[in-house]
Amino acid sequence: MARRLAALHVLLCLAEAKQMQRAAAVTKITPDSITAKTATSITFTGAADGDKVEFALDCTKVSTPGSTVAEGVAKITVEDEAEKLSLCLQEAGKNEVVAQNGVALAVVPPTDTGAIIGIAPTTITQGEATTISIKGAGPESKAIFIPAQEDCRQAIPTVSLDASGKGLFTISSAGGAYKLCYRAPGGSDSVEQNPDTGAISLQVIQATSTREDQVTSISPTVITSNVATTIAVIGAKSGDKASFVNSETSSCDQVTPEKDVGAGHASFTVSGAGTYVLCYTVKGASDSVQQKGISLTVKPPGVAQNMLGRWTSKNGNADCSGLSQVPYCSAAGVGECERSFTVMSGIGYKCFWHTGVWPPMCDVDMSTDERGMICQSNSCGGSPAMCW
Template identity: 60%
Template sequence: MASRRLATTLHLLFCLADAKQMNQLLRREPSTVTEITPASITAKVATDISFTGGTNGDKVQFALDCKQLSSSGWFTIAKGKAKITLDDEAEQLKLCYQAAGKADAVEEQNGISLAVVASTSGGIVTAISPTQIVQGEAVTITLTGAAADSKAIFIPAKDDCKNAIPKVSLDLKSRGLFTVNGAGGSYKLCYQAPGGSDSVEQKPAAGAIALKVEQVLTTNEDQITVISPTAIVSNVPTVIEMTGAKEGDKVKVVNPESSSCEQEAPPDKDVGTGRASITVSGAGVYVLCYTAKGAADSVQQRGITLTVKAAGAAQNMLGRWSSKNGNLDCANLAQVPYCGSAGIAACDQSYSIQSGIGYRCFWNKAKWPPLCDVDMNTEDRGVICQSNSCGGAPSMCW
């Protein structure tokens, strides 16, 4: 009987211990940081890591055990990021988090880990094919010896790979789609092994890798295939989307009844983001004059016209602007000529007025290279133009 009571007592104690542990787990607060980018870096290379959910001024440290930390191993978050340098390779380091002003409170962030990989070798890629491309054209290049999911970039031979960021991911066959928009000449290859954050010039035993880029000296009359919109209002700044535009190209609109692309001054409006804000004085049907980067000509784009109408809008011009439904407070936003003109730091706090209605800008990572963009076909990005709130004074909103 005594042994049965002892067994029952021990069983109750174990149950109480389990219940206490369960309550502690239930009371555990969720992790502050929900994601880090990147989740793998190169040893001994200072790398910017973004901490989703992190607060400016808080400190972070990566370690095998958050109960055994180095007093000198802390990094401070600023603008959602911290520049991290770790000397030793590791497969899975825990993220230890310390809120500002709470030196004694360190919390391990659940589900967050960081890998630290070895430095990239300078002799991984032994050859490239092809070895010559045309400026501005997207070409699939095979990098012999490159690993899948590694990254690479071609930069002018005079530049340093340490200042470059490899961006093109390579597939299982060591191939990547590269576009060189810089001036013609010789380019070197900067390479980053999978999971790394460094950038190392490839110098195999046979000699340094070199890519010859042929300079584009003339402009194709079919460079721009489509523009949108094709009709605008006189004296109203309007962003024109141009399919086929490339970084460094220039554009200008001309009324063919009074001049031509050859007679006018060279195009001076940058269309590197695939769009440009155009303002035209005077009604009529205009043509598009275009100059490719590196060229000295001004070529009328075949089949492309822009109709400019007097102030006021016809029904067929309203399209997506027929109903504004403004619902966004612009008090804390800054107006820009067009979203493409805003940099990454100011993009999400900017808006532009286009054909009488305002749209909030957003940083579009789905495009390459990423840019400050605007979605004019949906209200998901925040349609602006509320009464007395946007568009300046007097309001540019219709």
């Protein structure tokens, strides 16, 4: 009898251990609070594709969970409000439905259309970061302003509001009337605010002039004449345009910026060596304003002072069998940069990815002899048998 009891005890312990192992399959959900009657995508950390999930007060009453996990995510809709619902999990290929220990979901009421009673200020300038006080907002609630003709149900509130209902907003799109889409604390919906006093409206004034400090920096600041180079423009907004002009022969009031830098960078080809200034126009403006403290040095192609040491150090031993010659490094593609080289005035340079700029560019380092270990045939590279 004692042996049977001991064996039974072992089986019960194994079953309990197995149950605990299953219960720990999902360790976290994001978000852990949603809005009732609102379909919400929830991430299930630890879940596998094909697992079925459902939230309930009692998982023993769930026979087959109603939602399936794909790539760690499932769309969940809960009809009723609840402070704490258990996660019921049915792992793919299994019949058991197991409550996941330590994982719970809160379900809050839908956001009221009259939750917000006003905003201040009611007018802001396009592209300028502005702190807006949203009266009636709860702490950790979220908001977004969208053009008046759009639908809040298609918008995702992204600006978190502090305990006093304030948030920092930047609207870079076109000027005009904007509506407020609001999400109550812990919610997952997006509701247009129309209190009894009238719909909440924000007027965005189209920028009509460009500031001298619109752009804070550029990268790189040195390029080669007639070589297409991607230049990052820090401070650029959607619809902004830029041009570079030689500071000795021209000025910004003589040109109309035409290169779109709304993505934060653009490819520029500048002809002629010298120092160039940046002429800039923000979206909606018709001016051309020189950016204070911004300059671009354009070098002529050919031998530079820091290349002269190469003439006495042609002792490289690079394996050029996998390298191909390109006119200049920026012409090499993503998959070719580190397998290509360029020759300048008889000196070979290996191309490499320069990650110090955005976007990263295929560049050449002329400051060290290591970059000069390139094979050459006659005078201009190509034969693996003749390395220097």
